[in-house]
Amino acid sequence: MSNKNNITEEQKKMARYAKAMGHPVRMYVLELLAKGNCCYSGDLTEELPIVKSTLSQHLKELKEAGLIQGEIELPKIKYCINQENWKEAQQLFQKFLKL
Amino acid sequence: MSNKNNITEEQKKMARYAKAMGHPVRMYVLELLAKGNCCYSGDLTEELPIVKSTLSQHLKELKEAGLIQGEIELPKIKYCINQENWKEAQQLFQKFLKL
DNA sequence: CTGAATGTTCGTCATTCTACGAAATACGAA
DNA sequence: TTCGTATTTCGTAGAATGACGAACATTCAG
Numbered sequence: 001m002s003n004k005n006n007i008t009e010e011q012k013k014m015a016r017y018a019k020a021m022g023h024p025v026r027m028y029v030l031e032l033l034a035k036g037n038c039c040y041s042g043d044l045t046e047e048l049p050i051v052k053s054t055l056s057q058h059l060k061e062l063k064e065a066g067l068i069q070g071e072i073e074l075p076k077i078k079y080c081i082n083q084e085n086w087k088e089a090q091q092l093f094q095k096f097l098k099l
Numbered sequence: 100m101s102n103k104n105n106i107t108e109e110q111k112k113m114a115r116y117a118k119a120m121g122h123p124v125r126m127y128v129l130e131l132l133a134k135g136n137c138c139y140s141g142d143l144t145e146e147l148p149i150v151k152s153t154l155s156q157h158l159k160e161l162k163e164a165g166l167i168q169g170e171i172e173l174p175k176i177k178y179c180i181n182q183e184n185w186k187e188a189q190q191l192f193q194k195f196l197k198l
Numbered sequence: 199c200t201g202a203a204t205g206t207t208c209g210t211c212a213t214t215c216t217a218c219g220a221a222a223t224a225c226g227a228a
Numbered sequence: 229t230t231c232g233t234a235t236t237t238c239g240t241a242g243a244a245t246g247a248c249g250a251a252c253a254t255t256c257a258g
Contacts, residue, residue: 020246023245050248051247051248057247072253075254
């Protein structure tokens with residue numbers, strides 16, 4: 001009986017990170033935040049060609065993937081990179097891409 | 100009038116590459132091929148928990164993203180990494196992830 | 199209490215994705 | 229021409245995605 005369980009947990013995790021990055025809007029947000037620039041949802045709404053509810057959905061995707069986190073600074077929410085998971089993503093992609 | 104055209108072509112390109120990587124099966128295939136191991140569709144069918152038609156669809160996705168290419172070795176087809184685009188993906192992710 | 203500001207959630211629609219099985223295609227050997 | 233092999237394509241079903249606008253929730257200033 002051949003073994004069909006060859007996909008590793010690491011590959012699954014990378015697929016999750018890659019999926020979260022698989023949309024230009026989310027790439028834009030990640031690159032902005034990775035530059036060390038936290039930002040507010042409202043500001044992003046001014047910079048991106050989508051309505052705020054769609055942006056909210058994208059930010060939710062990134063949060064659920066663990067790549068960003070939001071800190072409440074009433075009345076706004078400040079988004080920034082989740083450093084722990086960002087490091088993990090860096091390591092995984094570095095290894096995968098042989099950088 | 101605020102400028103909403105802030106998403107760069109580079110970010111769009113990275114999103115396309117990331118999207119192609121956004122499934123565990125495709126991550127498995129890419130990692131296998133990135134190890135320098137070309138392979139045949141039939142062999143992959145033995146190693147993965149999906150039917151050959153679904154695998155064919157995934158390979159098509161990777162080809163359309165430009166990450167792999169297939170060479171005819173009748174009666175089989177040999178898949179391997181598209182080195183040119185692989186290098187580009189490496190460079191893009193290296194810059195994006197600040198590696 | 200009211201209204202404004204900020205952001206989220208919901209419902210909807212259209213599209214895409216991912217699985218499958220059946221059918222089709224291409225090729226070479228016999 | 230037929231058969232076997234390898235792979236792709238097609239049609240289908242259900243789930244997921246990504247866009248929108250409307251409604252909702254929370255907070256705060258007046």
